[in-house]
Amino acid sequence: MIEQAMIKVPVALRKRLDAAPDAPLLIATFGLLLLMILVFSFTAENFFSLSVLRNILTQTSIYIILGVGLTIVLTVGEIDISMGSIIGLAATVLGMTVITWGYPIGVGLLATFIVGVFCGFMNGFLTAVVRVPSIIVTLGTLTFFRGLAYLLGGSTVMVEFPPFLVWIGSGSLVGIPVPIWIAFIAVLWGYLFLKHTRIGQHLTAVGGNGEAARLAGINTRICKIIAFLIMGVMSALATIIIVARMDASQSVMGKGIELQVLAAVVLGGTSLFGGRGVILGSLLGALILSILQTGLLLSGVVHFWQLIAVGGLLIAVVAVRISREPAEGKT
Amino acid sequence: MFIETTVQASQGGAPALEARNICKNFGGIKALDDVSFQLNKGEILGIVGDNGAGKSTLIKSVTGAYRKSSGDVLLNGNSVEIENTRKARELGIETVYQASGLVEVMDAPSNLFLGREKIQSGWLGQAFGFINRRKMRSETVDLLKTVNIKVRNLSAPIRNLSGGQQQSVAVGRAAYWQGEIIILDEPANNIGVDQQRAVLALIERIRETHGVSFIMISHNMDHIFKVADRVIIMRGGRKVGDLRIEDTTREEVVGLITGASLA
Amino acid sequence: MSFSSKHAEPDQPRSVMQKLLDWKEAYPDAASTTATAFILLALLAIFYGVNERFISLLNISIILNQTAAYIILGVGMTLVIAIKGIDLSIGSIVAVSGMMLGLLLVNNDFPVWFALIAAVAAGSLCGVANGYCVANLRVPALIVTLGTMIVFRGVALIVLGHDILFRYPDALLWIARGRILGLAPSVYLAALVVILGFVMLNYTSFGKRVIAVGGNEEAARLSGINIRRVKFTVYVLMGALSGVAAIVWVARLNSTQASVATGIEFHVIALVVLGGTSLFGGRGLIIGSLLGALILGILENGLGVTGFSSFMQQTVLGLIFIGVVALRSWQARRADP
Numbered sequence: 001m002i003e004q005a006m007i008k009v010p011v012a013l014r015k016r017l018d019a020a021p022d023a024p025l026l027i028a029t030f031g032l033l034l035l036m037i038l039v040f041s042f043t044a045e046n047f048f049s050l051s052v053l054r055n056i057l058t059q060t061s062i063y064i065i066l067g068v069g070l071t072i073v074l075t076v077g078e079i080d081i082s083m084g085s086i087i088g089l090a091a092t093v094l095g096m097t098v099i100t101w102g103y104p105i106g107v108g109l110l111a112t113f114i115v116g117v118f119c120g121f122m123n124g125f126l127t128a129v130v131r132v133p134s135i136i137v138t139l140g141t142l143t144f145f146r147g148l149a150y151l152l153g154g155s156t157v158m159v160e161f162p163p164f165l166v167w168i169g170s171g172s173l174v175g176i177p178v179p180i181w182i183a184f185i186a187v188l189w190g191y192l193f194l195k196h197t198r199i200g201q202h203l204t205a206v207g208g209n210g211e212a213a214r215l216a217g218i219n220t221r222i223c224k225i226i227a228f229l230i231m232g233v234m235s236a237l238a239t240i241i242i243v244a245r246m247d248a249s250q251s252v253m254g255k256g257i258e259l260q261v262l263a264a265v266v267l268g269g270t271s272l273f274g275g276r277g278v279i280l281g282s283l284l285g286a287l288i289l290s291i292l293q294t295g296l297l298l299s300g301v302v303h304f305w306q307l308i309a310v311g312g313l314l315i316a317v318v319a320v321r322i323s324r325e326p327a328e329g330k331t
Numbered sequence: 332m333f334i335e336t337t338v339q340a341s342q343g344g345a346p347a348l349e350a351r352n353i354c355k356n357f358g359g360i361k362a363l364d365d366v367s368f369q370l371n372k373g374e375i376l377g378i379v380g381d382n383g384a385g386k387s388t389l390i391k392s393v394t395g396a397y398r399k400s401s402g403d404v405l406l407n408g409n410s411v412e413i414e415n416t417r418k419a420r421e422l423g424i425e426t427v428y429q430a431s432g433l434v435e436v437m438d439a440p441s442n443l444f445l446g447r448e449k450i451q452s453g454w455l456g457q458a459f460g461f462i463n464r465r466k467m468r469s470e471t472v473d474l475l476k477t478v479n480i481k482v483r484n485l486s487a488p489i490r491n492l493s494g495g496q497q498q499s500v501a502v503g504r505a506a507y508w509q510g511e512i513i514i515l516d517e518p519a520n521n522i523g524v525d526q527q528r529a530v531l532a533l534i535e536r537i538r539e540t541h542g543v544s545f546i547m548i549s550h551n552m553d554h555i556f557k558v559a560d561r562v563i564i565m566r567g568g569r570k571v572g573d574l575r576i577e578d579t580t581r582e583e584v585v586g587l588i589t590g591a592s593l594a
Numbered sequence: 595m596s597f598s599s600k601h602a603e604p605d606q607p608r609s610v611m612q613k614l615l616d617w618k619e620a621y622p623d624a625a626s627t628t629a630t631a632f633i634l635l636a637l638l639a640i641f642y643g644v645n646e647r648f649i650s651l652l653n654i655s656i657i658l659n660q661t662a663a664y665i666i667l668g669v670g671m672t673l674v675i676a677i678k679g680i681d682l683s684i685g686s687i688v689a690v691s692g693m694m695l696g697l698l699l700v701n702n703d704f705p706v707w708f709a710l711i712a713a714v715a716a717g718s719l720c721g722v723a724n725g726y727c728v729a730n731l732r733v734p735a736l737i738v739t740l741g742t743m744i745v746f747r748g749v750a751l752i753v754l755g756h757d758i759l760f761r762y763p764d765a766l767l768w769i770a771r772g773r774i775l776g777l778a779p780s781v782y783l784a785a786l787v788v789i790l791g792f793v794m795l796n797y798t799s800f801g802k803r804v805i806a807v808g809g810n811e812e813a814a815r816l817s818g819i820n821i822r823r824v825k826f827t828v829y830v831l832m833g834a835l836s837g838v839a840a841i842v843w844v845a846r847l848n849s850t851q852a853s854v855a856t857g858i859e860f861h862v863i864a865l866v867v868l869g870g871t872s873l874f875g876g877r878g879l880i881i882g883s884l885l886g887a888l889i890l891g892i893l894e895n896g897l898g899v900t901g902f903s904s905f906m907q908q909t910v911l912g913l914i915f916i917g918v919v920a921l922r923s924w925q926a927r928r929a930d931p
């Protein structure tokens with residue numbers, strides 16, 4: 001009797017796991033997150049306080065939103081390293097419309113999204129239609145968008161945004177900061193979109209086997225353009241939160257952010273080779289990075305050592321994952 | 332030059348598929364030079380030829396995977412323009428491609444419904460294109476049952492299945508979508524002998540139950556002579572033979588493939 | 595253009611166009627490099643038209659001196675990309691090697707030759723870390739070097755903090771400031787690296803193995819090539835060359851700080867791609883990368899001389915880069931549909 005029960009449980013569990021292939025990965029990533037929280041609750045003072053938690057989540061919301069976009073781009077088998085420059089350009093445009101030219105905030109937000117869509121379309125068009133490898137395209141647009149931002153905004157800092165924008169940055173809704181709400185909606189949307197809609201299914205197929213997807217009648221070019229458009233829109237969303245939180249905009253904003261976002265997404269288990277996007281993993285990955293950095297800071301570790309910890313963790317996690325999944329690691 | 336034989340007259344009615352004077356150039360290279368053939372209703376037509384003879388190019392040009400340089404395609408006697416593979420499928424031509432028809436990292440239901448996912452019936456499906464996984468899954472179970480494939484885990488990526496099972500899923504997919512014509516590119520290549528037999532049996536069974544016409548590219552003479560009714564032979568981008576299986580021998584077909592009998 | 599290839603009668607003398615196409619088919623690398631050379635010449639002509647002083651011996655020697663570090667890094671990156679890899683950590687390796695120079699020459703009085711060896715050794719050691727993770731642990735190169743980019747920079751920051759080390763001995767400064775036949779020694783050093791890289795990639799068995807691993811890893815493995823060793827060696831070479839570049843860099847600026855050379859990895863990848871090396875591996879154009887580096891140097895210098903603001907420069911650089919690469923891929927697709 002007891003023996004039977006002991007066998008039955010794992011079988012039932014196994015069936016559950018079979019039905020959700022991403023589950024083991026998510027559980028492992030979540031375990032890492034818990035472990036980190038546990039360690040820091042001993043080493044860092046006040047780590048468990050509500051204000052620290054709120055701070056971490058609010059800070060991370062930007063990375064989570066960008067992570068959703070990048071996960072979708074990686075799923076379709078491409079990469080985007082230009083998001084930091086999109087943020088710089090969008091922040092500059094937002095600042096100029098609202099502060100320099102004095103338009104209402106609604107126009108400013110609209111302009112921000114237009115910039116995001118324009119940049120995303122440019123990346124997508126060059127990748128999908130002109131067929132330049134996306135790492136090259138976004139390497140070029142990384143320079144180009146930033147150049148445009150400098151050209152428009154110079155190095156001036158634009159401040160004193162209208163109250164609505166400030167509310168987005170530091171206001172709360174039902175006791176939860178607005179950026180967290182936005183990040184939550186982005187993750188929920190990204191998850192449903194990628195796993196449960198027809199277009200999400202097509203994006204995964206294009207990243208998994210572009211030729212098979214094409215032969216099945218899927219328009220691979222449009223799928224790729226859609227992924228880059230989503231990245232552009234997410235960049236615009238992140239821009240609004242960044243500007244709102246600092247109550248300032250500047251052309252240099254977002255510089256170097258792509259590395260942190262890429263690290264978060266990869267930590268979360270999304271494949272660099274396409275065909276597998278784990279939105280919830282990217283959420284966990286972004287949280288792990290933030291908690292690691294904040295935890296080390298609160299434990300009194302110098303900033304420079306935090307860099308080493310982040311880089312080391314990234315390589316270690318991927319190395320362990322590849323050693324456990326030899327099929328994925330073989331090239 | 333080879334002379335056309337008209338099998339059509341004996342059967343009455345137009346052939347299921349007819350290709351007339353298909354040419355395909357890659358840059359300056361003539362991959363297909365004025366190829367014509369017919370596929371009769373309910374027939375299994377074999378296409379054989381050496382590597383580079385133009386077999387795959389021929390079916391890809393007919394089904395819109397390649398843009399043909401010139402030539403016409405007729406379905407049931409009506410001239411049709413097939414610009415891409417989606418159009419081919421709308422017209423009832425399903426193609427099982429050699430090695431590249433499935434997305435290996437996705438599960439069986441996703442592959443079965445690739446590009447034609449079932450949408451939820453409510454507003455969620457209409458407005459946002461939410462897919463109905465449950466329905467896709469249950470129909471996959473039914474299909475796999477009818478074609479006699481056992482898959483332990485339907486949510487696992489398809490690369491975990493054996494080569495024969497993958498090929499059966501691909502053939503089953505073509506049957507599920509009720510193609511009137513199913514084109515198979517090396518359906519039993521690179522898989523074990525038992526599995527080859529299973530795939531061939533599946534082809535014959537689908538013909539009997541669904542009344543489908545097949546075009547089957549193969550290297551394997553045994554397979555051609557086991558299931559095909561007729562065979563056309565390609566060499567150097569041209570059709571060099573069009574023979575009924577009962578009227579020919581392996582030796583003759585092999586001779587045509589290598590060019591020995593024409594020398 | 596189509597008149598040449600298809601309708602030429604066999605007994606007619608072959609047209610110049612036809613001969614050119616044949617040459618392009620037989621020597622794709624040379625053809626690609628020639629195309630890059632034309633871009634370079636066009637740029638020179640444009641800047642000369644705008645400002646005659648642009649092509650003076652003085653300005654050319656300045657450009658070459660500024661470009662020397664890029665050229666050295668470009669040779670290493672060409673090898674890395676030829677094996678279908680990538681290295682984002684080179685800027686951080688330059689910082690680590692520069693830190694070594696500063697510690698040994700500014701904070702202490704070690705002999706210069708010893709410091710030079712130590713700098714290259716530090717770079718090589720970083721390369722060993724990259725190579726081990728890529729070749730032995732099989733972590734994708736993008737991830738490894740993204741991680742080590744952060745780690746190596748962290749090391750430099752821990753050691754140097756926000757200090758700026760300067761007042762280097764004259765013997766080190768001579769590398770960038772001395773003159774041999776009108777050019778700085780660093781230019782000769784870059785030329786030497788280019789020649790060695792070119793010979794190694796094109797005329798040695800190691801070079802053949804590099805191309806084989808990048809072109810078709812499985813085939814290379816089956817033909818008995820030790821893939822791990824090839825990959826490992828290439829990343830170590832990249833590290834060592836980053837150390838050499840650090841020497842040139844520090845000698846020119848006469849200063850070291852932890853944030854030195856931040857972001858240069860993108861410039862270096864860009865110049866290699868400008869030079870015609872494919873990111874899909876199996877092809878490495880050392881001379882092309884040399885020309886790519888010169889294009890980059892000339893653009894930066896030329897845009898400055900002709901009075902573009904530095905903001906405008908960045909926009910134009912990005913546009914030209916995208917334009918050239920788009921043209922290349924369009925051309926490649928036309929040749930091979």
